[in-house]
Amino acid sequence: xxxxxxxxxxxxxxxxxxxxxxxxxxxxxxxxxxxxxxxxxxxxxxxxxxxxxxxxxxxxxxxxxxxxxxxxxxxxxxxxxxxxxxxxxxxxxxxxxxxxxxxxxxxxxxxxxxxxxxxxxxxxxxxxxxxxxxxxxxxxxxxxxxxxxxxxxxxxxxxxxxxxxxxxxxxxxxxxxxxxxxxxxxxxxxxxxxxxx
Numbered sequence: 001x002x003x004x005x006x007x008x009x010x011x012x013x014x015x016x017x018x019x020x021x022x023x024x025x026x027x028x029x030x031x032x033x034x035x036x037x038x039x040x041x042x043x044x045x046x047x048x049x050x051x052x053x054x055x056x057x058x059x060x061x062x063x064x065x066x067x068x069x070x071x072x073x074x075x076x077x078x079x080x081x082x083x084x085x086x087x088x089x090x091x092x093x094x095x096x097x098x099x100x101x102x103x104x105x106x107x108x109x110x111x112x113x114x115x116x117x118x119x120x121x122x123x124x125x126x127x128x129x130x131x132x133x134x135x136x137x138x139x140x141x142x143x144x145x146x147x148x149x150x151x152x153x154x155x156x157x158x159x160x161x162x163x164x165x166x167x168x169x170x171x172x173x174x175x176x177x178x179x180x181x182x183x184x185x186x187x188x189x190x191x192x193x194x195x196x197x
Contacts, residue, residue: 008034009044014055018099022052022107022114052107053117059100060121063091068129077142077193078185081155084133085181088126088159093175098167127152134192144194151192158184 012034016025027048031041045051067087073079091097101118108115131152138145145151159181166173 005036005040006044008036009041009051010055010058012036013045013051014059014096017052017055017103018096021103022111025052049111049113052111053113056100056104056114056117057121059096060118060125063094063097063122064125064129066091067126071133077137078189080133080137080142081185081188082178082181084130085155085159085184086177088130088156089163089175089177089180092160092163092167093177102168123156126156130155138194141194143192145192151188154191155184155188158187 009030012032013025013030016030016033020026020029025048027038027041030048030051031038034041041051045054067084069087071080071083073083104114104118127149131148134143134145134151134155135148137143138148161184163173163175163180165171
């Protein structure tokens with residue numbers, strides 16, 4: 001299948017899955033949205049299940065790319081951590097991310113692989129990326145981090161705590177990313193700063 005058709009199929013599938021949920025999505029609706037025949041759709045993916053898993057992987061890849069971009073502030077710990085925290089917050093504020101997470105939660109009872117792919121390509125990957133940043137700051141002497149992966153999980157939690165659940169439940173709550181990231185970094189540095197304050 002030509003690359004342009006693959007992109008069309010994934011884009012159409014994403015639109016339908018995020019609008020209708022996994023169980024509510026039909027192959028006919030996906031083919032119509034992607035403007036391809038069902039035969040073309042099945043060349044890309046032999047089933048709705050595998051197509052959904054491809055969409056989950058592709059969306060997690062897209063979202064992880066935002067987190068993994070090089071930081072613009074170098075090794076100054078507060079600035080680096082606030083930039084990284086704001087990226088996490090923007091991710092949770094991304095409507096497609098929330099729709100994807102809701103869709104995965106709805107799908108796992110009939111397609112458990114969706115949860116595993118989401119966890120590996122999403123949260124686990126994000127934790128590894130953040131852990132690499134924290135390890136770099138530790139090696140530069142800016143932080144005192146003995147277990148970068150554990151610290152990364154704590155950092156992510158501090159960044160999105162109080163945001164993700166209201167977003168999942170469609171509870172309208174104003175979020176100021178700069179204030180949220182500052183509070184998260186303040187709390188994180190209380191534990192991990194290499195300089196006793």
